[in-house]
Amino acid sequence: MARLRVDQQIVAAMVEPDTRVLDVGCGDGALLHHLGRTKRVDGRGIELSQAGVNACVAQGLSVVQGDADTDLTAYPAGIFDYAILSQTLQATRNPDGVLRELARIARFAIVSFPNFGHWRVRWALLATGRMPMTRTLPDPWYASQNIHLCTVTDFLDLCRSLRIEIERSVAIDRRGQVLGNGRTPRLANLLAEQAVFLLRRS
Amino acid sequence: MAPSSSPIATVAAASDPQGRDSLGAALADRPLPGFRLTLDAPLQLDSGGSLAPVTVAYQTYGTLNAARSNAVLVCHALTGDQFVAEASPITGKPGWWEGMVGPGLPIDTNRFFVICVNVLGGCIGTTGPRDVDPRTGKPYGLSFPVITVGDMVRSQRALIDHLGIDQLFCVIGGSMGGMQVLQWAAMYPDRVFCAVPIAAAVRHSAQNIAFHEVGRQAIMADPEWCGGDYLAQGRQPSRGLSVARMTAHITYLSEQALHRKFGRNLQDRERLTFGFDADFQVESYLRYQGRTFVDRFDANSYLYITRAMDYFDLARDFGSVSAAFKGTRTRFCVVSFTSDWLFPTRESRAIVQALNAVAANVSFVELVSDKGHDAFLLDEPEFLAVMRGFIDGCAEHRGLARA
Structure with missing residues (x-):
């Protein structure tokens, strides 16, 4: 089993044991597998790529082939404790709709995404005049799956307008280190290469 | 049996010369x-x-x-x-x-x-x-x-x-x-x-019910079906059942699979015969599928089981x-x-x-x-x-x- 990415490790730490979890965009199932082993969660996944789904089911995970943009509506309200969307929000067609659905079907939503407000991204755009390519945004603009990139500040604004509360937030710098608490959102928006949020309906 | 002029008539002819109950014979052969x-x-x-x-x-x-x-x-x-x-x-x-x-x-x-x-x-x-x-x-x-x-x-x-x-x-x-x-x-x-x-x-979808109905009609149109009483009368609706199977068999495959397997290849011949014999391999294959099916399946069972699926x-x-x-x-x-x-x-x-x-x-x-x-x-x-x-x-x- 592949090692967890740093954002997945932070997501995993937010999940309480013995809960019911939906991982939206679960990829090869690494996080679900980890949560099953370490937290005894009743885990489910949705994955767009067929190869990912087949890999998950072949290792005994409960995963359906599906699309975050269209298939979350099938789930009844509140049936999961956690709905996880790691590094997927920026690739959805309707991030606001997906976020609303996550908050509907689960008590908590956990969302991680690359921060387009990171100083390196800002600098790359300013200095080169070209779409930035960084470690978290490795593809050229024409090949990128990321059609709705946002900054931490954008995300906070969206949550506010959707009446979604932020329970916890974790900013991760470019060395994969968690930035200390006590920083203002403005500073986090500058220093975080990626961010993880634990969210709840208000 | 005399060589047949109808393409349909050739379908079940080989295995079923007397219209006997071929499945019954196979079942009686051994426990x-x-x-x-x-x-x-x-x-x-x-x-x-x-x-x-x-x-x-x-x-x-x-x-x-x-x-x-x-x-x-x-x-x-x-x-x-x-x-x-x-x-x-x-x-x-x-x-x-x-x-x-x-x-x-x-x-x-x-x-x-x-x-x-x-x-x-x-x-x-x-x-x-x-x-x-x-x-x-x-x-x-x-x-x-x-x-x-x-x-x-x-x-x-x-x-x-x-x-x-x-x-x-x-x-x-x-x-x-x-x-x-x-x-x-x-x-x-x-x-x-x-x-x-x-x-x-x-x-069961409307299209699937439709295909089943074609199969059932093929069986019932066979005079050997005898209103379903063929066993008592010592007959067997082989032609109808064969056609039902041929139709169904197409639905089990895909256009791509048929093309890959047969294309427009001719069956044991160099050129078209300008007749209704099985010129194409795909025709020969389907006829074979139909012909062998009647030796292992009962026509009335086919009616009943397809109906059960339709009702699902x-x-x-x-x-x-x-x-x-x-x-x-x-x-x-x-x-x-x-x-x-x-x-x-x-x-x-x-x-x-x-x-x-x-x-x-x-x-x-x-x-x-x-x-x-x-x-x-x-x-x-x-x-x-x-x-x-x-x-x-x-x-x-x-x-x-x-x-």
């Missing part, structure tokens, strides 16, 4: 392997009536463990039989799921106790229209009651009761077998630990598909194939959506194959890998030891 159980009580039918006596013919592989927790019920499709993992005693051809069921295979007979039952209305040992009606002393024919997938499952449940199995570890099957899987999970949720409906649907509609029976699975604790794995146009992926997706709506534990895979509906019967490596993973994962949750 059927496996087991038979005659049910104690009359079987209550969805049509309102009941049927007695009912005999179910079944075959098993592997050993039932002491806890009786390792039983896998394999449900066969329209023209399948109970001989999943051994040569058919009728045709001598390999078992229909020998790539899936056997020692070390995804349904591992070293580990699981595998049961497969010939469906109610069938013709390989389980009570069906070719059996003798004890009230008249003659074969039922069309006096056999119209049965449903629910009736099939009810008869299987009686067998599972008889075997002393409280909960089946797994119920699995493709096509009509998948319908039985869904019916089992809907009717007896506590008796199914995990369920694998493959290339199936929650109801979980939403009608339970109010809605989700209601059929409300509160289920069964773990599901829904499987479809990209080139299956008889039970396309959207039908499987509808199963998944209904299961998601009741928060069921469900996996869903769509497998890439150009082999059409029949892909589930073929040794597709990725399909076998996914099945192995799902079944092993469920076995772990069920606490079943590895083989």
